[in-house]
Amino acid sequence: TFSINSGKKYKFGDYDLKITGLSLKETDSNEIKNISNKLLKNEFYSPLIINKLSKQVTDFLESKRYGNFEINIQDSKAGEDKINVIVQLNEGQKSLINKINIQGNTITEEKVIRDNLILAEGDQINSSKIKKSIDNVKSKQLFSKVDYKIEDSDKKNFKDFNLFVKEQPTGNISAGVGYGTNGGIFEAGVNERNFLGQGINLNFNGKLSTDKISGVFSYNDPNFNNSSKELAVSLYSEKDDFTNAGYENKRIGTSFSTKYEIYEDIFFRPNIGIQHDSLDITGTVSNLLRSRQGNTLSSSVGYLFSIDKRDSKFNPTSGTVFYFSQDIDTLISDVHAFKTNIGATVYKELINDKFIGSAKARLANSTAINNKDIKISDRLYSSSSDLRGFEPRGVGPVDTNEHIGGNNLLTLSLKSTFPNPIPDSLRSTSYLFLDMGNVWGVDYSNSIPDSSKIRSTTGIALDLMSPIGPLSFTYSIPISKASTDSISLYYFFLDSYLALI
Known part of the structure; x- marks a missing residue:
């Protein structure tokens, strides 16, 4: 029989911040005191809390671009049941x-x-x-x-x-299958992320689902011709083939873009593109589709500003990403449209590093110029990442039993990771989510109902690296919906790949 005495418990007492040789702004000094207060106040003494305090202060100073500092946390007994803490910050040795x-x-x-x-x-x-x-x-x-x-x-x-x-191998041949409430999907692709050892990304991906066939080839050079500018080129083809739909819509196009940093963490990406649309009517369709029958050609110029303040691009736990983009159809387009997107994502550690929360918001608008109506391909639809629990084209205005998309889109997604018992070797991530949003706006008709109801859904998701490839599963429960919405309660996808080099 063994008897273990845990010893006397101590609580954190007073805590102070001392600075030597380091030029620290008053607001930053106050924030460090707030971090100390949140971690130490009314808590029992623990070396784990001391280590966490050191990490959070270090992460904060690094996020504020203080690069040359040393941190030393001193603790001392005060009275019979208290331990005082001093956070000592010194200027680091200049090397x-x-x-x-x-x-x-x-x-x-x-x-x-x-x-x-x-x-x-x-x-x-x-x-x-x-x-x-x-x-x-x-x-x-x-x-x-x-x-x-x-x-x-x-x-x-x-x-x-x-x-x-x-x-590690950077080239692979992949094939994946997915299945959800409303049908299946098959994907296949060939990808090389490090072509000729120069960091160039070459990718071809094909997708076949119950309502769409698509293929995309892309080329991305992160430092084209030693210019410190990214060059991206893509060529794509898509064909809509919805079940029981009385039309067939085809699109083929190409785009060119470059991206570069104009100031620290601020990026600019101009782009140009051209696209050919072909819409064939094969049965009973909505007034919108019938009015768009035939071929259209459009070319566009655009730009995207982004600000990336995440603590890590690889695995963010704090910080924000913001973007603003606009695309304008040029004079040689058959239909001139003006498309705007605004979005932001905020990351924050919640309870501890096992609970990483994020909030992602997106607002989009597509408007035709000269009192015309936008093309079918310019209409906005919520994606499976915007509103989980609904079909990708299952929300918004309906004409002749078809979801026709809208001129406006607004979504908000709240998410948090949480620990699970799956072995670390499978690199699993589990999270809870709450999605909200709506699609609205019908420019070609005033008679089509346009619901202002906010759709919302909650659920659980799991991503992991199985022995044969990445696996993901999502289960969603709609909280609020319209009677015309198309629901997708679950989605499962398994990808398998063969490493090349």
Whole structure:
């Protein structure tokens, strides 16, 4: 028989912040005090809480671009049952980078890795920039492992930045099947994320479902011609073939875009595109479809501004992403439309790092110019990621028993991860969600009912890496809906792939 005495319990007492040599804004100093207050007030003393306090203060300072600091948390007994805490912040030792050494890239060109580093030889060592550089390399998903080590060099006040990577297969042939409440889907594709070891992404994907056939070929060079600008080209073809529908709609088109950083974390992406639409009537259809019968050609120019303040592109736990985009059909288009999208996503750790919450909002509008009506392909529909629990084209105005999309779309999605008992080797993510939104606006008719009812759904989802490939499952429960909506309670998808190189 063993008897274990846990010892006397202590509570956190007073906590203070001391700063030496570090220029800290008053608002940032107050935020660190707030972090300490939330973690320590009325809590029993625990080394785990001390470690969490150190991590949260470090993450906060790095998010505010304080790159040269040292943190030391001191605790001392005060009275019979209290422990006081002092968060000591000091200016870090100023060192410069002598050499950046990259090891393990047997396939990937060193230039591809250096393009993602925001540090260079001669720069001052900055923990915030190091963290962001490592995250940039990880986000490319070219390597199974990325690590680093700062070591002394043979020069005084200089250090070497040693980066270690481990190559992994970046090419694959994939095939996947999915099934939901209202039918199945089959996908197949060929993808290479690191063509010729230059970080170029080549991708072909084909999709066959109960209502659509599509194929897309894309090319993406993240640093075209050493210009520090991304070049993206795509060629696509789609055919709508809805069950019991009296029409067939085909689209073929291409687009070109470039993307570059105009200021820290602020990006600009101009684009041009051209698309040919063909609509054939084969039976009884809505007035909208009958008026659009025939061929149309459209070309467009557009742009997208985005601000990315996430703590990580690879696996965000805090921060925000905001975007604003507009596309305008040019004079050679048969129908001139003006399309606008605004969206934002906010990430935040909730209870602990096992509960990562996010809120994603999107607002879109599509309007024709010169008192005309927009094309079928320019009408807006909610997607399966906007409103889970509803069919992708199952919400909004209805004409002759067909969902015709709208001129406006608004969605809000709240989500939180939570722990599950699945082994870590399967890399599973489970989350709860609450989706809300609506599609409205019928520009070609005043007689079609236009519901202002907000649709909402809640549910649970699971993503994991099974032995044969990625698996995802979603189960949704509609909370509010219209009588004309098409519901999809569950969706299951399994993807299998063969690694090439």
